Amino acid sequence: MRLDRQQIDSFSEDGFLLADGFLDQAEIQHLRVCYMETLERLKQDRALENVQSGSDRDEDFQVYQIRTAHLRHPVFRMLINDSRLLDMVESLIGPDIRLIHYQGVYKPARTGGQIRWHQDNDYFKVAENRTISVWLAIDDATVENGCMWYLPGHHHQLLRHEQLWDTSEKKGFYLAIPDIDDADAVPAEVKSGSFSIHHCLMPHRSLKNES
Template structure:
């Protein structure tokens, strides 16, 4: 399952592209069930922490991160080794593929704080200009429930970031671009299981 040339051209021109048809409904339902099973298990093991601004005490407003997701459940390991996904990645950066970071974010709609503009590679510090991010939404994402936005063309250079604390207790930090022209930013609204590929 390789990307079409039109998608590849859009990816390099704008810095992102959406790709449909990766998972069918049965696969998506199974992935959702495994995801929630993993969240519940890690909660019981008390290894989940709120990683977003807001109250650390209100269970309804927690934003959880599953770190090293491929080590937490076999389905996540199978997902990143899926030949359909790898073929799409290869069509963008070639066959030499390496995983840098794999996480699952549990963020119910209308919860958590604002996510500031940022480029993921400011976390990764990969010098080679072949770093992309791929994420998979398990639910439909819209402007109303907090979809991602992408400013076209900002992938051509690494912008300056500042470090900010993600919670009042300073449990973690995140990086943000202090100033950016976001007047041309586009919302990445999509159905569940549509894959955004982003140059980071």
């Protein structure tokens, strides 16, 4: 799935790109089943390396992230080696591709919290001109259910971040940009099976799932 010149130029100018129709409905459904199975297994295992919320009671315990997802289920390993994905990434950064971080995010209705404005490279601290984040939607991502938001064109420098600690949802340590003008922010709404791709210096956030 190689990107065309218009898509590449759009990414270069805006710092992000929405790419539709990567997975078909059968692939999406299979991935969704495997994802939920993995979440349930981690929940039963009380996996402390994963983001959790709720009390220690069984009915309240929840896993919100699958970190190192490629080690949790074969389907995630297959996904990151899919030639369609690799061709798309190569269109933006060239053929020397290396995985830095791989996670799945679960954001259920009425409980999925917000993520404040931040840039990925304040976590990654890698080569800024050749690092991107590729996010695949298993379900439709909308404003109502907490899709990502971007600031077009604001991907040219690393901004100052604060190190914070979240106690409300037991997310623990995180980084956030304390003062940012987000008047030009745009939502990145994508259909299931589609991608949202952004530069490692692109400020982004997501709001609560209010659906």
